[in-house]
Amino acid sequence: MGRLFGTDGVRGLANRDITAELALDLSVAAVRVLSEEGELSGHRPIAVVGRDPRASGEFLAAATIAGLASAGVDVFDAGVLPTPAIAYLTAAIGADLGAMLSASHNPMPDNGIKFFSHGGHKLPDATENAIEARLRGDWERPTGDQVGRVKPYPEGAEKYVAHLLGAIPSRLDGLHVVLDTAHGAASEIGAKAFERAGAKVTLIGADPDGLNINDGFGSTHLEHLQETVPQVGADLGLAFDGDADRCLAVDANGVEVDGDQIMAMLALDLHERHALAGDTLVATVMSNEGLMQAMSAAGINVMRTDVGDRYVLEEMRRGGYSLGGEQSGHVILLEHGTTGDGVLTGLMLAARVASTGRSLADLATCMTRLPQCLVNVRGVDKHAVDDHPVVQAAVADAKRELGGLGRVLLRKSGTEPVVRVMVEAASAERAQQIAEQLAEVVARELAMATA
Structure with a gap:
């Protein structure tokens, strides 16, 4: 199983990948980790929770709030607000944690969960890894007046x-x-x-x-x-x-x-x-x-x-x-x-x-935008692109051909067996021609490397 957290929180198909159970468990784990790191010591912790308007956000926000409150955190439910608003409010009211339910520009069926630490900053990789490691682990649940309270926070928008x-x-x-x-x-x-x-x-x-x-x-x-x-x-x-x-x-x-x-x-x-x-x-x-x-x-x-x-x-x-x-x-x-x-x-x-x-x-x-062409080369050994002598020689030739009037970039996809070939040149036709030539070399040479 791959890492649960991506570059911008946890994201996937709502109620299939991103479930109410996962939202609750992630929230509990986040509180446990931040407590262990000393972020929540010496006071009763506070969190701000918001969401975008997608339908699944209603039950996912409820689950996130439930998880935080069950772990002893007082929750300000800010309702529907932009992600940067939740980051800002986390810092502005001195909250210990912020949580946003959103899949950003993804289609409606998706949703996601991202956390902000004290000050409204995204969590570092090490903290996200620790949260993932604590998922569904045993923990001592607060009881009585130690459980968190939930309060609507409509004034957050203003x-x-x-x-x-x-x-x-x-x-x-x-x-x-x-x-x-x-x-x-x-x-x-x-x-x-x-x-x-x-x-x-x-x-x-x-x-x-x-x-x-x-x-x-x-x-x-x-x-x-x-x-x-x-x-x-x-x-x-x-x-x-x-x-x-x-x-x-x-x-x-x-x-x-x-x-x-x-x-x-x-x-x-x-x-x-x-x-x-x-x-x-x-x-x-x-x-x-x-x-x-x-x-x-x-x-x-x-x-x-x-x-x-x-x-x-x-x-x-x-x-x-x-x-x-x-x-x-x-x-x-x-x-x-x-x-x-x-x-x-x-x-x-x-x-x-x-x-x-x-x-x-x-x-x-x-500014004047140089024409840009991007070609995705699929099904290749993307990890070989940086050191492959023939591919790198072709890149050097393309740069010489552009003569300082453009740019060449080969970039490995972070999620797929894909190499992205990007070329900028003085004309769209020139950019496309060089990008397609380089893509052919990448497809041929890196396919050979996997044979």
Whole structure:
């Protein structure tokens, strides 16, 4: 059996992989481990629990709350809120633990459980491993007045909105914004935050019924947003995913603005306000080379990490940096939160538009995306890719052929027998040609290695 925890908590098919029993047992195990590590000593522990609107979250949140309370933890049930709201509230009220029930951008039948430690930070691998090791083990159950109490926490939403409004550098008066909330966790809170910041808001994908989360709307389905923004004459559109930790945008003409472009605009804004720590942006190896070129021209350094917001956050904390993220729109503003926050990212981007008086399309010209081609080579020995002489020689040849006007990246999938071949070049045709040539070499050579 593989490791239960993935890169972002425990996730799978609800009521099959992610059951009420598992949610309860994980919650108990988390309390036991944190107690053993001394995190809960000397006081009566408190936890904050939230969920996205998917139907399975109702029983999974109930099971999580039951597990925490049975282990002696007082629980604040915050209801439906974005993941970054639960991380923020965990820190803001001094809770010892946070728990979020969500499968993010995954389809409705999936769900997941992620925990936050004191301060709103994701648990380190070692703590997750310890929790998994304690699952369903014997333990001494509290009784009487030592069991936890459960309290609804509706004021959590207002506290989070106030936090968002306090983070933005300027109001959004005069701006018309279309929000696509993916029928997800930001369906109410997103509009509330933008309207209180002064924007006129048009909502789409904001009628959650427990079954329609991420279904044709949100950051993985921009087509409705791209149609609506020019149709209603809005200045820009913003799309979140189911738990609202990601944000992508479209300009007034309905043209997509991706996570790299958003990071570039926010980095320049912070840089101009002398608020970009270390004059450094943290991005992953999948970010477009155009981002690197734009940041270099502005005197901003870029640190690159492996793919995954966890690695971005680790580098940000290590170096004391304030901005980082991924091409997918998962952007971390560390001064204001410990995880990606789609609503905060959207507010910051809209504030940049409002304060400069420039359109989003104009601001997005701060970087030029190089055409990018990604080819997945399946059924190969992915672990041989880094050291295979023929494959590495082909990579070197491709780099010479690009002559500094592009980039080549071969990356092993973390979950499948797949090697991802990514090529950036001056033209889409050139990127595709070189990517397909490299993919043929990878398929031939690594297939031979497994024969």
